Amino acid sequence: MSMVPTLLSVEALSKSYGGVHAVRSVSFELRAGEILALIGPNGAGKSTCFDMLNGQNIPDSGRITLLGEDTVGRKPRAIWRLGVGRTFQITATFPTMTVRENVQVALVSYGRQLFNLWGSTAAYAREEAGRLLDLVGMGAYAGRPCGELAYGDLKRLELAIALANQPRLLLMDEPTAGMAPRERIELMRLTARIAREQSIGVLFTEHDMDVVFEHADRILVLNRGSLIAQGSPEEVRGNPQVRAIYLGEGLVYDARHREGAGA
Amino acid sequence: MRRRHVLGAGLAIAVAGMAGSAMAQSEIKIGEINSYSLLPAFTEPYRKGWQLAVEEVNAAGGINGKKLVVISKDDGGKPADAQTAANELVSSENVAMLAGTFLSNIGLAVSDFANQKKVFFLAAEPLTDAITWSKGNRYTFRLRPSNYMQAAMLVEEAAKLPAKRWATIAPNYEYGQSAVAVFKKLMSEKRPDIQWVDEQWPPQGKIDAGPVVQAVAAANPEAILNVTFGADLVKLVREGNTRGLFKGRSVVSFLTGEPEYLDPLKDETPEGWIVTGYPWYDIKTPDHDKFLKAYQAKYNDYPRLGSIVGYQTIKAAAAILAKANSTDPEKLIAATEGLSMPSPFGEITFRKIDHQSTLGAYVGKTALKDGKGVMVNSVYRKGADYLPSDAEVEKLRPK
Amino acid sequence: MAFYFVQFLTGLASAASLFLVASGLSIIFGVTRIVNFAHGAFYMLGAYMAFTLTERFSGALGFWGGIVAAALVVAAIGVLVEMVLLRRIYHAPELFQLLATFGLTLMVQDIVVLIWGPDDLLGRRAPSFRGAVDFFGQNIPSYDLFLIALSPVVLGVLWLLFQRTRWGVLVRAATQDRDMVAALGVNQKWLFTSVFALGVFLAALGGALQIPRDAVHHALDLRIIVEVFVVVVIGGLGSIIGAFVAAVLVSELNAFGILIFPKISIILVFLVMAVVLIVRPWGLFGKPEAAARRTPGLTVNPWRPLTSGERLMSLGALVLAAMLPLFAGNYALTVGSEIAIYVIFAASLHFLMSVGGLASFGHAAYFGLGAYGVAFLAKAAGLPMIVSLLLGPLLGLLGAAVFGFFAVQLSGVYFAMLTLAFAQIVWSIAFQWVTVTGGDNGILGVWPDKWASSPASFYWLSLAVAALAVAVLRVIVFSPFGFALRATRDSPLRSEAIGINGKRVQWTAFVISGTVAGIGGALFAYLKGSVFPDSLGISLSVDALVMVLLGGVETVSGAIIGAIVFKAANIWLVSQTDLSKLVLGGFIVLMVVAFPKGIVGTLETIRNRWRSPEKKSALAMSRIETAE
Ligand SMILES: Nc1ncnc2c1ncn2[C@@H]1O[C@H](COP(=O)(O)OP(=O)(O)OP(=O)(O)O)[C@@H](O)[C@H]1O
Numbered sequence A: 001m002s003m004v005p006t007l008l009s010v011e012a013l014s015k016s017y018g019g020v021h022a023v024r025s026v027s028f029e030l031r032a033g034e035i036l037a038l039i040g041p042n043g044a045g046k047s048t049c050f051d052m053l054n055g056q057n058i059p060d061s062g063r064i065t066l067l068g069e070d071t072v073g074r075k076p077r078a079i080w081r082l083g084v085g086r087t088f089q090i091t092a093t094f095p096t097m098t099v100r101e102n103v104q105v106a107l108v109s110y111g112r113q114l115f116n117l118w119g120s121t122a123a124y125a126r127e128e129a130g131r132l133l134d135l136v137g138m139g140a141y142a143g144r145p146c147g148e149l150a151y152g153d154l155k156r157l158e159l160a161i162a163l164a165n166q167p168r169l170l171l172m173d174e175p176t177a178g179m180a181p182r183e184r185i186e187l188m189r190l191t192a193r194i195a196r197e198q199s200i201g202v203l204f205t206e207h208d209m210d211v212v213f214e215h216a217d218r219i220l221v222l223n224r225g226s227l228i229a230q231g232s233p234e235e236v237r238g239n240p241q242v243r244a245i246y247l248g249e250g251l252v253y254d255a256r257h258r259e260g261a262g263a
Numbered sequence B: 001m002r003r004r005h006v007l008g009a010g011l012a013i014a015v016a017g018m019a020g021s022a023m024a025q026s027e028i029k030i031g032e033i034n035s036y037s038l039l040p041a042f043t044e045p046y047r048k049g050w051q052l053a054v055e056e057v058n059a060a061g062g063i064n065g066k067k068l069v070v071i072s073k074d075d076g077g078k079p080a081d082a083q084t085a086a087n088e089l090v091s092s093e094n095v096a097m098l099a100g101t102f103l104s105n106i107g108l109a110v111s112d113f114a115n116q117k118k119v120f121f122l123a124a125e126p127l128t129d130a131i132t133w134s135k136g137n138r139y140t141f142r143l144r145p146s147n148y149m150q151a152a153m154l155v156e157e158a159a160k161l162p163a164k165r166w167a168t169i170a171p172n173y174e175y176g177q178s179a180v181a182v183f184k185k186l187m188s189e190k191r192p193d194i195q196w197v198d199e200q201w202p203p204q205g206k207i208d209a210g211p212v213v214q215a216v217a218a219a220n221p222e223a224i225l226n227v228t229f230g231a232d233l234v235k236l237v238r239e240g241n242t243r244g245l246f247k248g249r250s251v252v253s254f255l256t257g258e259p260e261y262l263d264p265l266k267d268e269t270p271e272g273w274i275v276t277g278y279p280w281y282d283i284k285t286p287d288h289d290k291f292l293k294a295y296q297a298k299y300n301d302y303p304r305l306g307s308i309v310g311y312q313t314i315k316a317a318a319a320i321l322a323k324a325n326s327t328d329p330e331k332l333i334a335a336t337e338g339l340s341m342p343s344p345f346g347e348i349t350f351r352k353i354d355h356q357s358t359l360g361a362y363v364g365k366t367a368l369k370d371g372k373g374v375m376v377n378s379v380y381r382k383g384a385d386y387l388p389s390d391a392e393v394e395k396l397r398p399k
Numbered sequence C: 001m002a003f004y005f006v007q008f009l010t011g012l013a014s015a016a017s018l019f020l021v022a023s024g025l026s027i028i029f030g031v032t033r034i035v036n037f038a039h040g041a042f043y044m045l046g047a048y049m050a051f052t053l054t055e056r057f058s059g060a061l062g063f064w065g066g067i068v069a070a071a072l073v074v075a076a077i078g079v080l081v082e083m084v085l086l087r088r089i090y091h092a093p094e095l096f097q098l099l100a101t102f103g104l105t106l107m108v109q110d111i112v113v114l115i116w117g118p119d120d121l122l123g124r125r126a127p128s129f130r131g132a133v134d135f136f137g138q139n140i141p142s143y144d145l146f147l148i149a150l151s152p153v154v155l156g157v158l159w160l161l162f163q164r165t166r167w168g169v170l171v172r173a174a175t176q177d178r179d180m181v182a183a184l185g186v187n188q189k190w191l192f193t194s195v196f197a198l199g200v201f202l203a204a205l206g207g208a209l210q211i212p213r214d215a216v217h218h219a220l221d222l223r224i225i226v227e228v229f230v231v232v233v234i235g236g237l238g239s240i241i242g243a244f245v246a247a248v249l250v251s252e253l254n255a256f257g258i259l260i261f262p263k264i265s266i267i268l269v270f271l272v273m274a275v276v277l278i279v280r281p282w283g284l285f286g287k288p289e290a291a292a293r294r295t296p297g298l299t300v301n302p303w304r305p306l307t308s309g310e311r312l313m314s315l316g317a318l319v320l321a322a323m324l325p326l327f328a329g330n331y332a333l334t335v336g337s338e339i340a341i342y343v344i345f346a347a348s349l350h351f352l353m354s355v356g357g358l359a360s361f362g363h364a365a366y367f368g369l370g371a372y373g374v375a376f377l378a379k380a381a382g383l384p385m386i387v388s389l390l391l392g393p394l395l396g397l398l399g400a401a402v403f404g405f406f407a408v409q410l411s412g413v414y415f416a417m418l419t420l421a422f423a424q425i426v427w428s429i430a431f432q433w434v435t436v437t438g439g440d441n442g443i444l445g446v447w448p449d450k451w452a453s454s455p456a457s458f459y460w461l462s463l464a465v466a467a468l469a470v471a472v473l474r475v476i477v478f479s480p481f482g483f484a485l486r487a488t489r490d491s492p493l494r495s496e497a498i499g500i501n502g503k504r505v506q507w508t509a510f511v512i513s514g515t516v517a518g519i520g521g522a523l524f525a526y527l528k529g530s531v532f533p534d535s536l537g538i539s540l541s542v543d544a545l546v547m548v549l550l551g552g553v554e555t556v557s558g559a560i561i562g563a564i565v566f567k568a569a570n571i572w573l574v575s576q577t578d579l580s581k582l583v584l585g586g587f588i589v590l591m592v593v594a595f596p597k598g599i600v601g602t603l604e605t606i607r608n609r610w611r612s613p614e615k616k617s618a619l620a621m622s623r624i625e626t627a628e
């Protein structure tokens, strides 16, 4: 295992809002091809972690080393160019474009054609966009207006967008929220397969513990901003502190989760 | 009656206009443009004035037997729209000449259009000196006494004042700026001993009168030159009265004696200001009496200065057309240069040298009478006496 | 010393009236997100109504009662407007309400002249506030002292209203998050109506209270509306305290500014606003706007390039237009040229507004700069027309590059207001710098060279440039850059996360748009043969907005139709009637109600419905309706 390079290393990352410590001295590492789950109850600080990793949020303190580079203070777009794809807890797509165009924009950016005033976007990387959509099972929807998609499909589309820059690292904030249980398993299987094949590191959050325990290589447990446990699924399942947080729920999905928010 | 087409009929008229005028043989058309919607306070009486003139001209047999028709357009206060209107009048209505305009920039825009398209233009009201001098052209004549002339008339009186410390208040645009500049120049020539202690330039139509009055008072002038008019003047007078700005100070003011600007001041009219204007109630000449009677009979209202300008514009146009006996612009120019004619203010002449008419203005003092503002001790100043020497004018006009 | 103190008080008195009107605007915007252009019209109606009532009823009671009654009457008119007009269009694209209220403003300007006549009216002085109070030899009008005392009272009452009543809590909640109020099950309809009524009441009260110190006339609205917008924005949208502080700031800066720079007034508020917005993008007391959630149900159908059939049709329309000189006279051709130029101008703003999501309120700046560029080159440098036409728009480009850089750092209404400030700054430079620009007397004699001087050849030139400009902009819309621009508009979050430098993309779009506007301005200079500061002015900027909104902001090329319809109607009406504002305003209001998505937008919706009837329920859904 030690031969596999470290993609991401986080040291003592902290962020607070006023008195609220959203994230408190969190440290972990992620290797290429590894699938790492970040779990914790609502408000634990998961999204804040994601935001700091992709540059959307600036940590108060701590270090983030991505592919050997210190990325604290860099803009999301710069971090994206390093090879980081991301999906959002509340999906962020382009509602006035078709599904295919959503992916094409990402490909345009990847191909550094953003300031091309004269080409035709419709023709740009059409096959590649189709391939990515097929990959996430959205091929049939390519021509549909994005604004009409169901929430689960938007999540899939986000994955396709996130894969457009051939990322080395995928950050997925609740990628399966709003999906039926079977779809969840399928999407995560797909993600796992892509990760293994292309040696992409994946950090994801998930409230559905079935999904987490089936797919994660390792699990980080966050509570009130602090990392209270980390390790293999077995280790985490046995951790009494973790049990205490998810008491009585058999380590499953938090019912208060904002299902399909924004749909 | 306002000339206003019912909308439904408008289309038919527009179409008819484009088809050209079959009637052209028996009538002569003048195209008239003014800021009717933007400045109704001035242009309503103006319109009444020219409508009266049209009636009189036609009642007296028209122009060499042809009926005089005025086609009037609104420019909305925008030079670009005035150009569109001028174009319509010339291209689709085939008017013999253009006339009218109030604002200086619109006057200049139409004058430039006239020059380019070789159309005769009689500017009615714009005051800017540029229209006859620095930007004067062959095709443009102007009726009303210019900024320079009004300034010269006021300076004559102002120079007699003992005051040595002067302040100025003028709207911040070309008219205000050149009024102040000419006044200062002429005044300083006559009275090298005076000092200019403050100047205020409120934006036209947006005076914040309190601070302006306060600032002028702080400079403690002995006399004040005012160039603001309209709503700005009302605000200035009200603040000035309340704050005692005019107490113990002489005030010289452009245009304030015109009923358009004096009447709204009602019982708050400040007394003793030296102003140019139009004291219609005080003018006792046969020419004016005739006009006044006809005007009051037709409209049951008293005339404003705009009425005079509108009336005389069309009277002058008719005289020009009659003398030229043609609608050819070159013949119209030849006919106008040096042409003299009667007006309610007495005989006027269109000068050959700069195309300025010698229409003058009344200079007098403001006073309160029965709760209303009036001009008293008014004297008519002939325009011809307040123009620079021919040699100077030659230098001012482009070759 | 006494002088400075009195000058300070005088500034406060000016601030008082500004604050009353501004607070009303701010409240309305905060809750309904309506950019109420008619606010100045309500102010003016307040003054006229107060004039009538105070003339009719004598005595102190007659005066004060008349003032309050006037404000109440106008507030009732406001309620009517809200219920009959605005309610129908809350779900229309943002800024569409601006169009409606603009139409109303036009109407009111003519209506007051019809009712009250053209003359300036002098209202009564306030009983027992006629004189002045002596302060160490300086006179301060007692009515000023009354106004100075009044504004904190109004501020206090508003504060109590918002803090201590259930209604106030709802209003504050709605200001922060409109959806939340809907979720609370509040009857949003009546909340909006009551807020609008309060705002209009304050505007009318502000106007009514001016009658003892001002003249009542039909241009009062324009005098105040822009200034009030500026005050609201400086203070921070939706913040009453902000409006108060900004009104005081602006008035005091003016009161003391004129002591040093007597010509400062014309530009002061805009300078202050530009500085404030650059330093504090959300105004002094404003909060960053929550990322705009796009109204659901809008633009469900993504844009697509023209099909070959549609291309053929457009070409056909162009050929038809090119045949105009065969049967139309010179006047019609000149009007045709003017419309073609406005198509260019509107298309340039449309590109920025609908593709870029950036609604500029000062787009005339770039149009006018192009026109001045041509005038300088043709008159000062004496260059031939073709060279001036090619180089003149570069001045528009330059202006857009400089101002755009700062403007794109902001968004929404703040962007709009910063562009307005820049345009006003350019306007006042053109207006004041007489030696270079000729001031308001403009630059004359910019006539086309011989080859383009006949109306037909100029028409063909304008038409060709317009067709080219529209075609190029369309190509850009569907180019990778166009998609990057739309991406930035649709979701700043997502576009940044896929490597798009949104500000740079928007800046580029701003420059493109400004340049195209400059091309329109360049042609305009030759069409008119002259250039005036008007071509940089607010009313031209507003015209452009109206054309875009009328055509349909959510369409690819709706502005073309908007420009043709608006400009043709405008020219025709001005030529046919002195009441052109009344008719045009009424026309705009009707269009807004009949075509809530603009002409082209509505036509597209109808076509799409016809094609796929099952989708229509989703389209018709509006937030207001869902809230009920
Ligand atoms: N911009 C902000 N301002 C203030 N507090 C914030 C902000 N963003 C997050 N927080 C707070 O930080 C804490 C962590 O929030 P975060 O969104 O990271 O949680 P999460 O683990 O993603 O929760 P969820 O499962 O609900 O998505 C919460 O208490 C939240 O209220």
Ligand SMILES: [Mg+2]
Binding pocket: A046, A047, A048, A089, A173
């Ligand atoms: Mg989260």
